[in-house]
Amino acid sequence: MNQELVIEQKIIGDMIVLRPAGDIDMARSSAIRKAVTEVVRTRPAKLVIDLTAVDYMDSSGIATMIEALQSSMRNKMKFVLVGVGPKVRSAFEITKLVGMFTICDTVEEAAK
Amino acid sequence: MNQELVIEQKIIGDMIVLRPAGDIDMARSSAIRKAVTEVVRTRPAKLVIDLTAVDYMDSSGIATMIEALQSSMRNKMKFVLVGVGPKVRSAFEITKLVGMFTICDTVEEAAK
Amino acid sequence: MVIESMERNPEISIRLFSDPHLLSTIRSTVEGLAKVVGFSEKSRGLLMLAIDEALANVIRHGYDGRTDEMIWVHLWRVREPRGIRIIIEDLGRSVAPEKIKGRDLSDVKPGGLGVHIIKETMNESCWEQRPEGGMRLTLVKWLSPEELQNVTPTKPENTFP
Amino acid sequence: MVIESMERNPEISIRLFSDPHLLSTIRSTVEGLAKVVGFSEKSRGLLMLAIDEALANVIRHGYDGRTDEMIWVHLWRVREPRGIRIIIEDLGRSVAPEKIKGRDLSDVKPGGLGVHIIKETMNESCWEQRPEGGMRLTLVKWLSPEELQNVTPTKPENTFP
Ligand SMILES: Nc1ncnc2c1ncn2[C@@H]1O[C@H](COP(=O)(O)OP(=O)(O)O)[C@@H](O)[C@H]1O
């Protein structure tokens, strides 16, 4: 009955890009959490989450990003956020977490 | 207590451009109606309403545009709409009125 | 069980004052729920227009423009066919439903467009006189076949191989 | 008279089911009203976040994730100082207000951010135990001096010479 989060996955060399589209909130963060877990299992060198199509993220989304960062570190993978719009950025800022993450403007930049 | 419609007015030669910013609905269409009446009183050769900053318009807004068109015709003025976005356009379309109006993409085009 | 009771109780019920300045807020609410259901941007714009016209009519005709009266808006996601149901209730002037009709559009003049917009936008629009006084308007809109196709499958994990 | 009574009765009252899928709709409602009041896009984003976190906490902690319980959200435009007031009420678990606190952010871990976001965003945030059971959260946010400056003057005709 509800439009769920659509998550595209792209493999570029040894990097995997996840591109969720829609708001990431309590009802939808489990979808991205599940996707991250699957990707980490395959141990790419780099995990990129492209948030270009995410207009809104709440603390459950931020928690998922922290989990993704931490499990990337445990698995010696690089973790990069891309396409962080103003609303999502201010959610990271208000939780004083913006400095924790590597943030790039584009996927191309993240690939470097 | 409410953010009212802001209407900018610009005089370009013998043309007057009104540029409302915000939603035009029951609470706010009287502001644009008043502005149109003032402009028609000065009888410019052309009245342009630039809707670029109008994201939404209801039937009271459309009624105002019809009034503006009709009083322009009575006063032998040209009347042009500019910057009609998708939401506003579909309001004109559903009332089968889109063909009534001269619609240009930009103010420059309307000036021709 | 839960689903059945949700079909009966509105999932979201709103009570608002008949103040035109509040209509933009209710439009946003309907837009928000329509997005969850899967309506396209274009359909959401038309839905906003329909609810706006319906509420404006309650204020204008039901309450003669008074801004301190009450309006109730009830919202449901609908499962089969997938869509949205909206009920608007007031305690204003009660008129015979057959008197509420859109005018002939070939006669170009300001006003008299609201009912036309509502009927054109919605799959169902039905005015009733409430026994308690005032009017009840029931509005239903379904996803178009195209919108249905673009809706995510029920199991989102399927999208992730 | 009208103004006084509007200060007491919520201008918009919403009753919703405790379904996480409905939270985006309530965010839209609050965004809509905040726009009418004159909040900037950035402030509106933070207000959406605050109301979202508050409602998510009611569902998660008050109702243990049950989706068929009731939540009430009451909204007011506030005149002096200009801003918005939101009251959220539930009938879920009632906890001592002093137990509701944000965690130390220097310890980076998932979770425990909601209360911090709410307190940081709002000028007032006050949790109470309701005598009828459940919790009441009162939230107030005022326009910043900058937002106040950008608000249209009370008489819009002044902008039109
Ligand atoms: N909620 C209502 N209560 C009473 N009468 C209504 C209501 N809605 C519509 N009407 C009647 O239907 C007519 C057509 O409405 P509408 O198409 O919106 O045009 P307008 O409001 O510009 O007259 C109105 O003039 C009014 O007589």
Ligand SMILES: Nc1ncnc2c1ncn2[C@@H]1O[C@H](COP(=O)(O)OP(=O)(O)O)[C@@H](O)[C@H]1O
């Ligand atoms: N509405 C509520 N009812 C009961 N307890 C609450 C409520 N809101 C918050 N709390 C308590 O405050 C704590 C902090 O909440 P929060 O900062 O949102 O983090 P999280 O929800 O991730 O634990 C919660 O763990 C809970 O114990």
